[in-house]
Amino acid sequence: xxxxxQAGKSSGTRRKARECALQMLFAFDLAGRDNFSAVRYWSELxxxxxxxxxxxxxxxxxxxxxxxxxxxxxxxxxxxxxxxYEKSTSRTDKAxxxxxxxxxxxxxxRTYIDRVVEGEAxxxxxxxxxxxxxxxLFDRLIADVDATIKLSSPFVSVEDRTQYADLKDHGRSxxxxxxxxxxxDIEKIFxxxxxxxxxxxxxxxxxxxxxxxxxARIRTRAEHWRIERMAIVDRNVLRLAVYEFLFEDxxxxxxxxxxxxxxxKFSTFEAxxxxxxxxxxxxxxxxxxxxxxxxxxxxxxSI
Numbered sequence: 001x002x003x004x005x006q007a008g009k010s011s012g013t014r015r016k017a018r019e020c021a022l023q024m025l026f027a028f029d030l031a032g033r034d035n036f037s038a039v040r041y042w043s044e045l046x047x048x049x050x051x052x053x054x055x056x057x058x059x060x061x062x063x064x065x066x067x068x069x070x071x072x073x074x075x076x077x078x079x080x081x082x083x084x085y086e087k088s089t090s091r092t093d094k095a096x097x098x099x100x101x102x103x104x105x106x107x108x109x110r111t112y113i114d115r116v117v118e119g120e121a122x123x124x125x126x127x128x129x130x131x132x133x134x135x136x137l138f139d140r141l142i143a144d145v146d147a148t149i150k151l152s153s154p155f156v157s158v159e160d161r162t163q164y165a166d167l168k169d170h171g172r173s174x175x176x177x178x179x180x181x182x183x184x185d186i187e188k189i190f191x192x193x194x195x196x197x198x199x200x201x202x203x204x205x206x207x208x209x210x211x212x213x214x215x216a217r218i219r220t221r222a223e224h225w226r227i228e229r230m231a232i233v234d235r236n237v238l239r240l241a242v243y244e245f246l247f248e249d250x251x252x253x254x255x256x257x258x259x260x261x262x263x264x265k266f267s268t269f270e271a272x273x274x275x276x277x278x279x280x281x282x283x284x285x286x287x288x289x290x291x292x293x294x295x296x297x298x299x300x301x302s303i
Contacts, residue, residue, distance in 0.1 A: 016050050017196040018240060018262050021203040023049070025236040028208065038201065043117045046200075050193045057189065061109060061182050064174040068134075069102035071171040075141070078167060082160050091148070094141040098134065105130050116190050119197070124187050131179045138175065142168055207236075207243040214242045221281040233267045234275060241279050245286055252283045 023045065028036045047054045076095035108126055115122040145164065207214060215227050218238050227235055241259040244250050256279045263272045 013050070013192075013196050014199070015258060015261060017200040018203065018258055019265070020046055020049050020196070020200040021207075021240055022233070022236055022262055022266065024200070024204040025207060025239065026232060028204075029232050029236065033208075038204065039118055042119070042197065046197065047189070047193055050196050051189045054189055054193075057182065057186055058113065061178065061186060062106065064178050064182060065102050065106055065109070068171065068174040068178075069099055071167060071174070072096075072098035072102065075167050075171060078160070078163055079145075082164075091141060091144050094137060094144065098137055098141070101130070101134050101137065105134065119201070124183060127183055128179065131175060131183070135172075135175050135179070138171055142172075203240055203243060206247055207239045210243060210247070211239070214239050214246070217242050217246070217282060218278065220285070221278045231267065231271060234263070234271045237263045237267070237275055238278060241275075242282060245282060252287070256280065256283065 020041075024036075024038060024041055027041060072095055076092055076099070079092050079095060105127070108130055112122055112124055112127060149161070149164070218227060218235075222230070222238075230238075237259050240262075241255050244255045245252060248255075256276065259279060260272055260276055263275050267275075
């Protein structure tokens with residue numbers, strides 16, 4: 001089944017995948033085979049191209065963890081001030097564990113993002129588990145402090161009570177947002193982007209692996225134009241489209257239409273006409289060749 005059929009009516013996503021493949025070929029042309037890194041492309045640009053705002057969302061996760069970690073540190077400071085004669089209690093230990101758990105969460109998150117960027121299948125379940133564990137630990141700390149304040153209410157100042165209420169709100173809020181919004185949104189975006197990335201990587205790598213064959217086909221119809229002298233965008237739009245002609249089951253008219261849309265975005269009107277003429281001629285050549293092969297098989301089968 002072609003990517004077109006898998007993606008259903010999401011032509012915008014398909015086009016984004018082709019645009020990303022064009023950007024990768026452009027960078028490959030400029031940097032050369034030894035210096036180009038597809039992983040680096042996806043790390044710095046690719047996912048943002050497919051889903052604008054993705055980078056901000058990834059950073060938001062780190063920001064929320066940093067807020068929670070600071071809250072845990074502030075909580076520990078409050079406990080030391082509110083309980084000056086208790087140098088080591090289960091409450092201060094819980095606050096210390098919360099700060100440490102934030103570091104663990106960030107390490108897990110880095111691993112998760114790195115594996116996604118590398119194109120590996122990964123599961124955010126450990127991140128969800130870690131966040132739920134942090135919520136449980138935080139709730140136990142709050143229950144412990146609430147019980148202590150209740151028992152020693154005459155000795156807890158109004159100022160300490162006010163600061164404690166703020167610490168409770170500010171501590172729990174980042175965890176709730178991470179668990180109910182930020183991490184689910186990140187997981188959703190990566191899952192939605194996966195088919196587009198797979199298609200994009202296939203277009204890019206397939207074009208590179210079959211470059212001589214593709215360029216030879218373009219030369220048959222690029223009269224008076226050497227590929228090396230074509231604009232870098234134009235020749236790579238042609239290469240991607242011819243790769244699809246030869247190796248994908250995307251309908252030829254779709255390939256041409258999508259190629260022209262990408263060309264309109266990244267090149268000139270004149271270039272779009274030039275690309276359309278070459279691709280349409282190659283399409284006709286391929287359909288003729290395949291028709292002749294089919295006739296040959298029919299004649300052979302009838303002998």
